[in-house]
Amino acid sequence: MATAKGKAKSAAVAPAPTISEEGNRRGDIVRAAGRLFREKGYSATTIRDIAGAVGMRSGSPFYHFKTKHDMLLAVVLEGIRDIHAAVEVEARKDSPPRARFEAMLRAHLRQLLGEEGRDFAAALLHESRHLEAAELAEITALKDRYEAMWQALLKELKKTGEIADDSRTARLFLMGAMNWTVQWYRPEGPKGIDALAKQLAAFVLR
Amino acid sequence: MATAKGKAKSAAVAPAPTISEEGNRRGDIVRAAGRLFREKGYSATTIRDIAGAVGMRSGSPFYHFKTKHDMLLAVVLEGIRDIHAAVEVEARKDSPPRARFEAMLRAHLRQLLGEEGRDFAAALLHESRHLEAAELAEITALKDRYEAMWQALLKELKKTGEIADDSRTARLFLMGAMNWTVQWYRPEGPKGIDALAKQLAAFVLR
DNA sequence: CCTACCGATCGGTAGG
DNA sequence: CCTACCGATCGGTAGG
Structure with missing residues:
Protein backbone atom coordinates (compact mmCIF):
# COMPACT_ATOMS: atom_id res chain seq x y z
CA MET A 1 0.00 0.00 0.00
CA ALA A 2 2.83 2.37 0.44
CA THR A 3 3.16 2.07 -3.30
CA ALA A 4 -0.51 1.91 -4.03
CA LYS A 5 -1.35 4.84 -1.80
CA GLY A 6 1.42 6.93 -3.25
CA LYS A 7 0.13 6.24 -6.73
CA ALA A 8 -3.44 6.89 -5.74
CA LYS A 9 -2.50 10.25 -4.34
CA SER A 10 -0.51 11.41 -7.33
CA ALA A 11 -3.25 10.19 -9.65
CA ALA A 12 -5.92 12.04 -7.75
CA VAL A 13 -3.97 15.28 -7.40
CA ALA A 14 -2.31 15.25 -10.83
CA PRO A 15 -2.97 18.11 -13.29
CA ALA A 16 -6.11 16.22 -14.29
CA PRO A 17 -5.64 15.24 -17.91
CA THR A 18 -8.50 15.24 -20.37
CA ILE A 19 -10.23 11.90 -20.62
CA SER A 20 -8.79 10.93 -23.98
CA GLU A 21 -5.27 11.32 -22.59
CA GLU A 22 -5.92 9.37 -19.42
CA GLY A 23 -4.73 5.92 -18.63
CA ASN A 24 -7.47 3.63 -19.84
CA ARG A 25 -8.56 2.30 -16.48
CA ARG A 26 -8.86 5.69 -14.88
CA GLY A 27 -10.78 6.90 -17.90
CA ASP A 28 -13.02 3.85 -17.72
CA ILE A 29 -13.89 4.69 -14.14
CA VAL A 30 -14.64 8.32 -14.97
CA ARG A 31 -16.89 7.33 -17.86
CA ALA A 32 -18.74 4.68 -15.84
CA ALA A 33 -19.14 7.07 -12.93
CA GLY A 34 -20.48 9.73 -15.27
CA ARG A 35 -23.09 7.42 -16.68
CA LEU A 36 -24.19 6.19 -13.26
CA PHE A 37 -24.26 9.69 -11.78
CA ARG A 38 -26.54 10.77 -14.60
CA GLU A 39 -28.81 7.74 -14.28
CA LYS A 40 -29.12 7.51 -10.50
CA GLY A 41 -27.54 10.64 -9.12
CA TYR A 42 -24.29 10.93 -7.18
CA SER A 43 -25.61 9.99 -3.76
CA ALA A 44 -27.52 6.95 -4.95
CA THR A 45 -24.53 5.61 -6.88
CA THR A 46 -22.25 3.34 -4.89
CA ILE A 47 -18.59 2.59 -5.33
CA ARG A 48 -19.68 -0.98 -5.94
CA ASP A 49 -21.85 0.17 -8.84
CA ILE A 50 -18.93 1.94 -10.42
CA ALA A 51 -16.45 -0.85 -9.77
CA GLY A 52 -18.89 -3.40 -11.17
CA ALA A 53 -19.45 -1.37 -14.31
CA VAL A 54 -15.74 -1.57 -15.18
CA GLY A 55 -15.22 -5.14 -13.97
CA MET A 56 -13.40 -4.30 -10.77
CA ARG A 57 -13.88 -5.32 -7.14
CA SER A 58 -15.23 -2.76 -4.76
CA GLY A 59 -11.89 -1.74 -3.27
CA SER A 60 -10.08 -1.17 -6.55
CA PRO A 61 -11.38 2.21 -7.68
CA PHE A 62 -9.59 3.61 -4.64
CA TYR A 63 -6.32 2.77 -6.30
CA HIS A 64 -7.20 5.46 -8.87
CA PHE A 65 -9.15 7.93 -6.74
CA LYS A 66 -8.76 8.81 -3.11
CA THR A 67 -12.48 9.28 -2.54
CA LYS A 68 -15.86 9.06 -4.24
CA HIS A 69 -15.83 12.84 -4.10
CA MET B 1 -48.12 -2.07 16.34
CA ALA B 2 -51.28 -3.57 15.06
CA THR B 3 -52.74 -0.17 15.81
CA ALA B 4 -49.72 1.83 14.74
CA LYS B 5 -49.29 -0.07 11.51
CA GLY B 6 -52.95 0.22 10.68
CA LYS B 7 -52.79 3.95 11.17
CA ALA B 8 -49.61 4.30 9.22
CA LYS B 9 -51.14 2.49 6.30
CA SER B 10 -54.31 4.52 6.18
CA ALA B 11 -52.32 7.72 6.55
CA ALA B 12 -50.01 6.82 3.67
CA VAL B 13 -52.75 5.64 1.32
CA ALA B 14 -55.35 8.29 2.18
CA PRO B 15 -56.61 10.64 -0.58
CA ALA B 16 -53.59 12.80 0.15
CA PRO B 17 -54.94 16.10 1.48
CA THR B 18 -53.32 19.39 0.65
CA ILE B 19 -50.74 20.43 3.18
CA SER B 20 -52.78 23.12 4.87
CA GLU B 21 -55.49 20.56 5.61
CA GLU B 22 -53.16 17.91 6.98
CA GLY B 23 -52.71 16.97 10.59
CA ASN B 24 -49.94 19.17 11.86
CA ARG B 25 -47.37 16.49 12.47
CA ARG B 26 -47.75 14.91 9.07
CA GLY B 27 -47.55 18.34 7.50
CA ASP B 28 -44.46 19.14 9.56
CA ILE B 29 -42.76 16.05 8.20
CA VAL B 30 -43.68 16.90 4.62
CA ARG B 31 -42.35 20.43 4.98
CA ALA B 32 -39.14 19.34 6.68
CA ALA B 33 -38.62 16.62 4.08
CA GLY B 34 -39.19 19.15 1.29
CA ARG B 35 -36.60 21.51 2.67
CA LEU B 36 -34.03 18.76 3.18
CA PHE B 37 -34.67 17.20 -0.23
CA ARG B 38 -34.04 20.58 -1.81
CA GLU B 39 -30.91 21.25 0.21
CA LYS B 40 -29.24 17.85 0.03
CA GLY B 41 -31.22 15.82 -2.46
CA TYR B 42 -33.50 12.87 -1.76
CA SER B 43 -30.82 10.18 -1.59
CA ALA B 44 -28.53 12.13 0.67
CA THR B 45 -31.31 12.97 3.12
CA THR B 46 -31.82 10.43 5.88
CA ILE B 47 -34.90 9.59 7.87
CA ARG B 48 -32.92 10.73 10.88
CA ASP B 49 -32.41 14.14 9.26
CA ILE B 50 -36.13 14.51 8.74
CA ALA B 51 -37.08 13.19 12.17
CA GLY B 52 -34.54 15.47 13.81
CA ALA B 53 -35.87 18.49 11.95
CA VAL B 54 -39.32 18.02 13.50
CA GLY B 55 -38.10 16.91 16.93
CA MET B 56 -38.88 13.23 16.55
CA ARG B 57 -36.85 10.07 17.04
CA SER B 58 -35.74 8.17 14.00
CA GLY B 59 -38.50 5.56 14.09
CA SER B 60 -41.41 7.93 14.44
CA PRO B 61 -41.83 9.28 10.90
CA PHE B 62 -42.83 5.73 9.98
CA TYR B 63 -45.97 6.19 12.03
CA HIS B 64 -47.03 8.76 9.41
CA PHE B 65 -45.46 7.29 6.27
CA LYS B 66 -44.85 3.72 5.31
CA THR B 67 -41.57 4.47 3.52
CA LYS B 68 -39.16 7.25 2.68
CA HIS B 69 -40.46 6.91 -0.85
C1' DC C 1 -44.74 8.61 19.20
C1' DC C 2 -40.49 6.35 21.84
C1' DT C 3 -37.14 2.57 22.84
C1' DA C 4 -34.41 -0.66 21.27
C1' DC C 5 -33.00 -2.99 17.81
C1' DC C 6 -31.93 -5.57 13.10
C1' DG C 7 -29.92 -6.91 8.69
C1' DA C 8 -28.05 -4.72 4.86
C1' DT C 9 -25.11 -1.75 2.88
C1' DC C 10 -21.99 1.97 2.64
C1' DG C 11 -17.19 4.36 1.82
C1' DG C 12 -12.91 3.27 2.70
C1' DT C 13 -8.44 0.66 4.26
C1' DA C 14 -4.61 -2.88 5.45
C1' DG C 15 -1.95 -5.93 3.41
C1' DG C 16 -0.44 -8.07 -0.22
C1' DC D 1 -5.76 -4.46 -8.67
C1' DC D 2 -7.71 -8.31 -5.27
C1' DT D 3 -9.00 -10.20 -0.65
C1' DA D 4 -10.80 -9.52 3.40
C1' DC D 5 -12.39 -6.69 6.34
C1' DC D 6 -14.04 -2.48 9.49
C1' DG D 7 -16.83 0.99 11.75
C1' DA D 8 -20.57 3.80 10.65
C1' DT D 9 -24.86 4.48 9.06
C1' DC D 10 -28.96 3.40 6.71
C1' DG D 11 -34.25 2.32 6.17
C1' DG D 12 -37.31 0.06 8.61
C1' DT D 13 -39.73 -2.80 12.49
C1' DA D 14 -41.44 -5.07 17.04
C1' DG D 15 -43.40 -3.97 20.98
C1' DG D 16 -45.19 -0.98 23.84
Whole structure:
Protein backbone atom coordinates (compact mmCIF):
# COMPACT_ATOMS: atom_id res chain seq x y z
CA MET A 1 0.00 0.00 0.00
CA ALA A 2 2.83 2.37 0.44
CA THR A 3 3.16 2.07 -3.30
CA ALA A 4 -0.51 1.91 -4.03
CA LYS A 5 -1.35 4.84 -1.80
CA GLY A 6 1.42 6.93 -3.25
CA LYS A 7 0.13 6.24 -6.73
CA ALA A 8 -3.44 6.89 -5.74
CA LYS A 9 -2.50 10.25 -4.34
CA SER A 10 -0.51 11.41 -7.33
CA ALA A 11 -3.25 10.19 -9.65
CA ALA A 12 -5.92 12.04 -7.75
CA VAL A 13 -3.97 15.28 -7.40
CA ALA A 14 -2.31 15.25 -10.83
CA PRO A 15 -2.97 18.11 -13.29
CA ALA A 16 -6.11 16.22 -14.29
CA PRO A 17 -5.64 15.24 -17.91
CA THR A 18 -8.50 15.24 -20.37
CA ILE A 19 -10.23 11.90 -20.62
CA SER A 20 -8.79 10.93 -23.98
CA GLU A 21 -5.27 11.32 -22.59
CA GLU A 22 -5.92 9.37 -19.42
CA GLY A 23 -4.73 5.92 -18.63
CA ASN A 24 -7.47 3.63 -19.84
CA ARG A 25 -8.56 2.30 -16.48
CA ARG A 26 -8.86 5.69 -14.88
CA GLY A 27 -10.78 6.90 -17.90
CA ASP A 28 -13.02 3.85 -17.72
CA ILE A 29 -13.89 4.69 -14.14
CA VAL A 30 -14.64 8.32 -14.97
CA ARG A 31 -16.89 7.33 -17.86
CA ALA A 32 -18.74 4.68 -15.84
CA ALA A 33 -19.14 7.07 -12.93
CA GLY A 34 -20.48 9.73 -15.27
CA ARG A 35 -23.09 7.42 -16.68
CA LEU A 36 -24.19 6.19 -13.26
CA PHE A 37 -24.26 9.69 -11.78
CA ARG A 38 -26.54 10.77 -14.60
CA GLU A 39 -28.81 7.74 -14.28
CA LYS A 40 -29.12 7.51 -10.50
CA GLY A 41 -27.54 10.64 -9.12
CA TYR A 42 -24.29 10.93 -7.18
CA SER A 43 -25.61 9.99 -3.76
CA ALA A 44 -27.52 6.95 -4.95
CA THR A 45 -24.53 5.61 -6.88
CA THR A 46 -22.25 3.34 -4.89
CA ILE A 47 -18.59 2.59 -5.33
CA ARG A 48 -19.68 -0.98 -5.94
CA ASP A 49 -21.85 0.17 -8.84
CA ILE A 50 -18.93 1.94 -10.42
CA ALA A 51 -16.45 -0.85 -9.77
CA GLY A 52 -18.89 -3.40 -11.17
CA ALA A 53 -19.45 -1.37 -14.31
CA VAL A 54 -15.74 -1.57 -15.18
CA GLY A 55 -15.22 -5.14 -13.97
CA MET A 56 -13.40 -4.30 -10.77
CA ARG A 57 -13.88 -5.32 -7.14
CA SER A 58 -15.23 -2.76 -4.76
CA GLY A 59 -11.89 -1.74 -3.27
CA SER A 60 -10.08 -1.17 -6.55
CA PRO A 61 -11.38 2.21 -7.68
CA PHE A 62 -9.59 3.61 -4.64
CA TYR A 63 -6.32 2.77 -6.30
CA HIS A 64 -7.20 5.46 -8.87
CA PHE A 65 -9.15 7.93 -6.74
CA LYS A 66 -8.76 8.81 -3.11
CA THR A 67 -12.48 9.28 -2.54
CA LYS A 68 -15.86 9.06 -4.24
CA HIS A 69 -15.83 12.84 -4.10
CA ASP A 70 -12.76 12.92 -6.29
CA MET A 71 -14.51 10.78 -8.87
CA LEU A 72 -17.34 13.28 -9.04
CA LEU A 73 -14.82 16.07 -9.39
CA ALA A 74 -13.18 14.35 -12.35
CA VAL A 75 -16.56 13.81 -14.02
CA VAL A 76 -17.71 17.38 -13.53
CA LEU A 77 -14.39 18.76 -14.68
CA GLU A 78 -14.61 16.73 -17.86
CA GLY A 79 -18.10 18.14 -18.33
CA ILE A 80 -17.18 21.81 -18.23
CA ARG A 81 -14.01 21.27 -20.25
CA ASP A 82 -15.83 19.50 -23.07
CA ILE A 83 -18.60 22.08 -23.30
CA HIS A 84 -16.21 24.99 -23.08
CA ALA A 85 -13.94 23.55 -25.75
CA ALA A 86 -16.76 22.67 -28.12
CA VAL A 87 -18.44 26.06 -27.92
CA GLU A 88 -15.20 28.04 -28.00
CA VAL A 89 -14.39 26.62 -31.42
CA GLU A 90 -17.59 28.16 -32.77
CA ALA A 91 -17.25 31.40 -30.85
CA ARG A 92 -13.82 32.08 -32.39
CA LYS A 93 -15.02 31.94 -35.98
CA ASP A 94 -15.67 35.29 -37.56
CA SER A 95 -18.96 34.51 -39.21
CA PRO A 96 -21.89 36.94 -38.72
CA PRO A 97 -23.23 37.01 -35.17
CA ARG A 98 -26.44 35.23 -36.02
CA ALA A 99 -24.67 32.28 -37.66
CA ARG A 100 -22.15 32.15 -34.84
CA PHE A 101 -24.95 32.16 -32.30
CA GLU A 102 -26.69 29.23 -33.93
CA ALA A 103 -23.43 27.29 -34.17
CA MET A 104 -22.77 27.87 -30.47
CA LEU A 105 -26.24 26.71 -29.55
CA ARG A 106 -25.66 23.61 -31.65
CA ALA A 107 -22.32 22.85 -30.01
CA HIS A 108 -23.74 23.32 -26.52
CA LEU A 109 -26.76 21.13 -27.21
CA ARG A 110 -24.66 18.43 -28.81
CA GLN A 111 -22.59 18.18 -25.64
CA LEU A 112 -25.70 18.09 -23.48
CA LEU A 113 -27.67 15.60 -25.53
CA GLY A 114 -25.18 13.64 -27.59
CA GLU A 115 -23.88 10.29 -26.43
CA GLU A 116 -20.30 11.41 -25.96
CA GLY A 117 -20.88 14.26 -23.60
CA ARG A 118 -24.23 13.89 -21.92
CA ASP A 119 -23.09 11.93 -18.90
CA PHE A 120 -20.47 14.53 -18.02
CA ALA A 121 -22.81 17.38 -18.82
CA ALA A 122 -25.58 16.01 -16.65
CA ALA A 123 -23.20 15.61 -13.73
CA LEU A 124 -21.98 19.16 -14.25
CA LEU A 125 -25.51 20.53 -14.26
CA HIS A 126 -27.02 18.48 -11.47
CA GLU A 127 -24.39 17.01 -9.18
CA SER A 128 -21.90 19.86 -8.76
CA ARG A 129 -23.64 20.92 -5.62
CA HIS A 130 -22.17 17.94 -3.79
CA LEU A 131 -18.78 19.57 -4.17
CA GLU A 132 -17.48 22.39 -2.03
CA ALA A 133 -16.44 25.81 -3.30
CA ALA A 134 -12.74 25.05 -2.80
CA GLU A 135 -12.94 21.89 -4.88
CA LEU A 136 -14.87 23.77 -7.54
CA ALA A 137 -12.22 26.42 -8.05
CA GLU A 138 -11.00 25.21 -11.44
CA ILE A 139 -14.54 24.44 -12.55
CA THR A 140 -15.77 27.86 -11.52
CA ALA A 141 -12.97 29.56 -13.40
CA LEU A 142 -13.78 27.69 -16.59
CA LYS A 143 -17.47 28.38 -16.12
CA ASP A 144 -16.79 32.10 -15.79
CA ARG A 145 -14.90 32.13 -19.07
CA TYR A 146 -17.67 30.12 -20.65
CA GLU A 147 -20.35 32.53 -19.53
CA ALA A 148 -18.30 35.52 -20.68
CA MET A 149 -18.17 34.03 -24.17
CA TRP A 150 -21.94 33.94 -24.34
CA GLN A 151 -22.34 37.36 -22.84
CA ALA A 152 -20.05 38.83 -25.47
CA LEU A 153 -22.05 37.24 -28.25
CA LEU A 154 -25.32 38.52 -26.83
CA LYS A 155 -23.81 41.99 -26.81
CA GLU A 156 -23.05 41.71 -30.50
CA LEU A 157 -26.55 40.50 -31.25
CA LYS A 158 -27.95 43.42 -29.32
CA LYS A 159 -25.88 45.84 -31.35
CA THR A 160 -27.29 44.47 -34.60
CA GLY A 161 -30.78 44.52 -33.09
CA GLU A 162 -31.27 40.80 -33.35
CA ILE A 163 -31.98 40.21 -29.68
CA ALA A 164 -34.13 42.18 -27.25
CA ASP A 165 -31.98 41.90 -24.17
CA ASP A 166 -28.29 41.20 -23.59
CA SER A 167 -28.28 41.33 -19.79
CA ARG A 168 -26.94 38.67 -17.49
CA THR A 169 -30.51 37.65 -16.78
CA ALA A 170 -31.25 37.24 -20.47
CA ARG A 171 -28.22 35.02 -20.79
CA LEU A 172 -29.48 32.91 -17.90
CA PHE A 173 -32.90 32.59 -19.51
CA LEU A 174 -31.17 31.35 -22.64
CA MET A 175 -29.00 28.91 -20.69
CA GLY A 176 -32.11 27.65 -18.98
CA ALA A 177 -33.90 27.00 -22.24
CA MET A 178 -30.87 25.00 -23.37
CA ASN A 179 -30.00 23.18 -20.19
CA TRP A 180 -33.59 22.17 -19.54
CA THR A 181 -33.60 20.12 -22.76
CA VAL A 182 -31.75 17.49 -20.73
CA GLN A 183 -35.02 16.88 -18.89
CA TRP A 184 -37.21 16.22 -21.91
CA TYR A 185 -35.16 15.57 -25.04
CA ARG A 186 -35.21 11.95 -26.25
CA PRO A 187 -32.37 11.14 -28.65
CA GLU A 188 -33.26 10.46 -32.27
CA GLY A 189 -29.94 11.19 -33.90
CA PRO A 190 -27.79 14.33 -34.21
CA LYS A 191 -30.21 15.70 -36.80
CA GLY A 192 -32.79 16.23 -34.09
CA ILE A 193 -30.28 18.13 -32.00
CA ASP A 194 -29.27 20.47 -34.80
CA ALA A 195 -32.90 21.21 -35.60
CA LEU A 196 -33.41 22.04 -31.94
CA ALA A 197 -30.59 24.59 -32.08
CA LYS A 198 -32.18 26.24 -35.12
CA GLN A 199 -35.55 26.38 -33.43
CA LEU A 200 -34.14 27.94 -30.30
CA ALA A 201 -32.29 30.56 -32.32
CA ALA A 202 -35.52 31.43 -34.13
CA PHE A 203 -37.36 31.58 -30.81
CA VAL A 204 -35.11 34.17 -29.20
CA LEU A 205 -33.86 36.19 -32.19
CA ARG A 206 -35.87 38.83 -33.99
CA MET B 1 -48.12 -2.07 16.34
CA ALA B 2 -51.28 -3.57 15.06
CA THR B 3 -52.74 -0.17 15.81
CA ALA B 4 -49.72 1.83 14.74
CA LYS B 5 -49.29 -0.07 11.51
CA GLY B 6 -52.95 0.22 10.68
CA LYS B 7 -52.79 3.95 11.17
CA ALA B 8 -49.61 4.30 9.22
CA LYS B 9 -51.14 2.49 6.30
CA SER B 10 -54.31 4.52 6.18
CA ALA B 11 -52.32 7.72 6.55
CA ALA B 12 -50.01 6.82 3.67
CA VAL B 13 -52.75 5.64 1.32
CA ALA B 14 -55.35 8.29 2.18
CA PRO B 15 -56.61 10.64 -0.58
CA ALA B 16 -53.59 12.80 0.15
CA PRO B 17 -54.94 16.10 1.48
CA THR B 18 -53.32 19.39 0.65
CA ILE B 19 -50.74 20.43 3.18
CA SER B 20 -52.78 23.12 4.87
CA GLU B 21 -55.49 20.56 5.61
CA GLU B 22 -53.16 17.91 6.98
CA GLY B 23 -52.71 16.97 10.59
CA ASN B 24 -49.94 19.17 11.86
CA ARG B 25 -47.37 16.49 12.47
CA ARG B 26 -47.75 14.91 9.07
CA GLY B 27 -47.55 18.34 7.50
CA ASP B 28 -44.46 19.14 9.56
CA ILE B 29 -42.76 16.05 8.20
CA VAL B 30 -43.68 16.90 4.62
CA ARG B 31 -42.35 20.43 4.98
CA ALA B 32 -39.14 19.34 6.68
CA ALA B 33 -38.62 16.62 4.08
CA GLY B 34 -39.19 19.15 1.29
CA ARG B 35 -36.60 21.51 2.67
CA LEU B 36 -34.03 18.76 3.18
CA PHE B 37 -34.67 17.20 -0.23
CA ARG B 38 -34.04 20.58 -1.81
CA GLU B 39 -30.91 21.25 0.21
CA LYS B 40 -29.24 17.85 0.03
CA GLY B 41 -31.22 15.82 -2.46
CA TYR B 42 -33.50 12.87 -1.76
CA SER B 43 -30.82 10.18 -1.59
CA ALA B 44 -28.53 12.13 0.67
CA THR B 45 -31.31 12.97 3.12
CA THR B 46 -31.82 10.43 5.88
CA ILE B 47 -34.90 9.59 7.87
CA ARG B 48 -32.92 10.73 10.88
CA ASP B 49 -32.41 14.14 9.26
CA ILE B 50 -36.13 14.51 8.74
CA ALA B 51 -37.08 13.19 12.17
CA GLY B 52 -34.54 15.47 13.81
CA ALA B 53 -35.87 18.49 11.95
CA VAL B 54 -39.32 18.02 13.50
CA GLY B 55 -38.10 16.91 16.93
CA MET B 56 -38.88 13.23 16.55
CA ARG B 57 -36.85 10.07 17.04
CA SER B 58 -35.74 8.17 14.00
CA GLY B 59 -38.50 5.56 14.09
CA SER B 60 -41.41 7.93 14.44
CA PRO B 61 -41.83 9.28 10.90
CA PHE B 62 -42.83 5.73 9.98
CA TYR B 63 -45.97 6.19 12.03
CA HIS B 64 -47.03 8.76 9.41
CA PHE B 65 -45.46 7.29 6.27
CA LYS B 66 -44.85 3.72 5.31
CA THR B 67 -41.57 4.47 3.52
CA LYS B 68 -39.16 7.25 2.68
CA HIS B 69 -40.46 6.91 -0.85
CA ASP B 70 -43.92 7.89 0.29
CA MET B 71 -42.54 11.03 1.89
CA LEU B 72 -41.02 12.04 -1.41
CA LEU B 73 -44.30 11.33 -3.12
CA ALA B 74 -46.15 13.61 -0.73
CA VAL B 75 -43.60 16.39 -1.26
CA VAL B 76 -43.67 16.16 -5.04
CA LEU B 77 -47.45 16.00 -5.11
CA GLU B 78 -47.63 19.15 -3.03
CA GLY B 79 -45.25 20.75 -5.52
CA ILE B 80 -47.30 20.13 -8.64
CA ARG B 81 -50.57 20.95 -6.88
CA ASP B 82 -49.33 24.30 -5.64
CA ILE B 83 -47.91 25.37 -8.99
CA HIS B 84 -50.93 24.17 -10.89
CA ALA B 85 -53.33 25.94 -8.57
CA ALA B 86 -51.37 29.20 -8.51
CA VAL B 87 -51.03 29.44 -12.29
CA GLU B 88 -54.56 28.27 -13.02
CA VAL B 89 -55.95 31.26 -11.14
CA GLU B 90 -54.17 33.56 -13.57
CA ALA B 91 -54.95 31.49 -16.64
CA ARG B 92 -58.69 31.70 -15.96
CA LYS B 93 -58.83 35.48 -15.96
CA ASP B 94 -59.97 37.03 -19.20
CA SER B 95 -57.40 39.77 -19.47
CA PRO B 96 -55.54 40.23 -22.77
CA PRO B 97 -53.16 37.35 -23.61
CA ARG B 98 -50.04 39.35 -22.96
CA ALA B 99 -51.13 40.41 -19.48
CA ARG B 100 -52.30 36.91 -18.70
CA PHE B 101 -49.00 35.51 -19.89
CA GLU B 102 -47.03 37.79 -17.62
CA ALA B 103 -49.27 36.95 -14.66
CA MET B 104 -48.78 33.25 -15.26
CA LEU B 105 -45.02 33.65 -15.45
CA ARG B 106 -45.17 35.57 -12.20
CA ALA B 107 -47.25 32.90 -10.47
CA HIS B 108 -44.97 30.10 -11.66
CA LEU B 109 -41.82 31.92 -10.61
CA ARG B 110 -43.25 32.81 -7.22
CA GLN B 111 -43.88 29.15 -6.52
CA LEU B 112 -40.40 28.23 -7.69
CA LEU B 113 -38.51 30.95 -5.89
CA GLY B 114 -40.71 32.11 -3.02
CA GLU B 115 -40.27 30.77 0.47
CA GLU B 116 -43.61 29.00 0.61
CA GLY B 117 -43.30 26.85 -2.44
CA ARG B 118 -39.68 26.47 -3.38
CA ASP B 119 -38.94 23.35 -1.38
CA PHE B 120 -41.82 21.48 -2.98
CA ALA B 121 -41.07 22.88 -6.40
CA ALA B 122 -37.41 21.91 -6.24
CA ALA B 123 -38.35 18.35 -5.27
CA LEU B 124 -40.82 18.24 -8.12
CA LEU B 125 -38.24 19.41 -10.62
CA HIS B 126 -35.24 17.44 -9.43
CA GLU B 127 -36.23 14.45 -7.33
CA SER B 128 -39.26 13.03 -9.17
CA ARG B 129 -37.02 10.64 -11.01
CA HIS B 130 -36.62 8.58 -7.85
CA LEU B 131 -40.28 7.66 -8.17
CA GLU B 132 -41.65 5.07 -10.55
CA ALA B 133 -44.20 5.71 -13.27
CA ALA B 134 -46.99 3.99 -11.33
CA GLU B 135 -46.40 6.17 -8.28
CA LEU B 136 -46.30 9.23 -10.49
CA ALA B 137 -49.73 8.65 -12.02
CA GLU B 138 -51.53 11.45 -10.21
CA ILE B 139 -48.57 13.77 -10.63
CA THR B 140 -48.32 13.07 -14.34
CA ALA B 141 -52.02 13.75 -14.81
CA LEU B 142 -51.75 17.12 -13.10
CA LYS B 143 -48.61 17.93 -15.04
CA ASP B 144 -50.40 17.21 -18.32
CA ARG B 145 -53.19 19.61 -17.45
CA TYR B 146 -50.61 22.16 -16.39
CA GLU B 147 -48.75 21.92 -19.66
CA ALA B 148 -51.96 22.14 -21.66
CA MET B 149 -52.76 25.43 -19.95
CA TRP B 150 -49.51 26.92 -21.15
CA GLN B 151 -49.84 25.49 -24.60
CA ALA B 152 -53.26 27.08 -24.98
CA LEU B 153 -51.91 30.44 -23.95
CA LEU B 154 -49.02 30.21 -26.40
CA LYS B 155 -51.53 29.50 -29.13
CA GLU B 156 -53.39 32.70 -28.31
CA LEU B 157 -50.17 34.68 -28.33
CA LYS B 158 -49.30 33.23 -31.70
CA LYS B 159 -52.65 34.30 -33.09
CA THR B 160 -52.05 37.88 -32.02
CA GLY B 161 -48.51 37.69 -33.41
CA GLU B 162 -46.88 38.29 -30.06
CA ILE B 163 -44.80 35.13 -30.05
CA ALA B 164 -42.77 33.53 -32.83
CA ASP B 165 -43.50 29.89 -32.08
CA ASP B 166 -46.25 28.09 -30.19
CA SER B 167 -45.01 24.53 -30.63
CA ARG B 168 -44.45 22.03 -27.84
CA THR B 169 -40.74 22.67 -28.18
CA ALA B 170 -41.24 26.39 -27.76
CA ARG B 171 -43.20 25.74 -24.60
CA LEU B 172 -40.38 23.58 -23.29
CA PHE B 173 -37.83 26.31 -24.04
CA LEU B 174 -39.98 28.68 -22.04
CA MET B 175 -40.35 26.22 -19.16
CA GLY B 176 -36.60 25.76 -19.20
CA ALA B 177 -35.94 29.48 -18.95
CA MET B 178 -38.27 29.58 -15.94
CA ASN B 179 -37.29 26.39 -14.19
CA TRP B 180 -33.60 27.09 -14.54
CA THR B 181 -33.97 30.19 -12.36
CA VAL B 182 -33.96 27.79 -9.42
CA GLN B 183 -30.27 27.25 -10.14
CA TRP B 184 -29.17 30.86 -10.03
CA TYR B 185 -31.80 33.12 -8.46
CA ARG B 186 -30.92 34.45 -5.02
CA PRO B 187 -33.91 35.74 -3.08
CA GLU B 188 -34.15 39.46 -2.43
CA GLY B 189 -37.86 39.79 -1.86
CA PRO B 190 -40.92 39.17 -4.06
CA LYS B 191 -40.21 42.36 -5.96
CA GLY B 192 -37.20 40.70 -7.54
CA ILE B 193 -39.33 37.78 -8.62
CA ASP B 194 -42.00 39.92 -10.25
CA ALA B 195 -39.38 41.92 -12.12
CA LEU B 196 -37.97 38.65 -13.38
CA ALA B 197 -41.36 37.65 -14.76
CA LYS B 198 -41.60 40.98 -16.61
CA GLN B 199 -38.14 40.57 -18.04
CA LEU B 200 -38.83 37.07 -19.26
CA ALA B 201 -42.06 38.19 -20.92
CA ALA B 202 -40.19 40.95 -22.71
CA PHE B 203 -37.49 38.51 -23.74
CA VAL B 204 -39.80 36.08 -25.52
CA LEU B 205 -42.62 38.33 -26.73
CA ARG B 206 -42.42 40.58 -29.74
C1' DC C 1 -44.74 8.61 19.20
C1' DC C 2 -40.49 6.35 21.84
C1' DT C 3 -37.14 2.57 22.84
C1' DA C 4 -34.41 -0.66 21.27
C1' DC C 5 -33.00 -2.99 17.81
C1' DC C 6 -31.93 -5.57 13.10
C1' DG C 7 -29.92 -6.91 8.69
C1' DA C 8 -28.05 -4.72 4.86
C1' DT C 9 -25.11 -1.75 2.88
C1' DC C 10 -21.99 1.97 2.64
C1' DG C 11 -17.19 4.36 1.82
C1' DG C 12 -12.91 3.27 2.70
C1' DT C 13 -8.44 0.66 4.26
C1' DA C 14 -4.61 -2.88 5.45
C1' DG C 15 -1.95 -5.93 3.41
C1' DG C 16 -0.44 -8.07 -0.22
C1' DC D 1 -5.76 -4.46 -8.67
C1' DC D 2 -7.71 -8.31 -5.27
C1' DT D 3 -9.00 -10.20 -0.65
C1' DA D 4 -10.80 -9.52 3.40
C1' DC D 5 -12.39 -6.69 6.34
C1' DC D 6 -14.04 -2.48 9.49
C1' DG D 7 -16.83 0.99 11.75
C1' DA D 8 -20.57 3.80 10.65
C1' DT D 9 -24.86 4.48 9.06
C1' DC D 10 -28.96 3.40 6.71
C1' DG D 11 -34.25 2.32 6.17
C1' DG D 12 -37.31 0.06 8.61
C1' DT D 13 -39.73 -2.80 12.49
C1' DA D 14 -41.44 -5.07 17.04
C1' DG D 15 -43.40 -3.97 20.98
C1' DG D 16 -45.19 -0.98 23.84
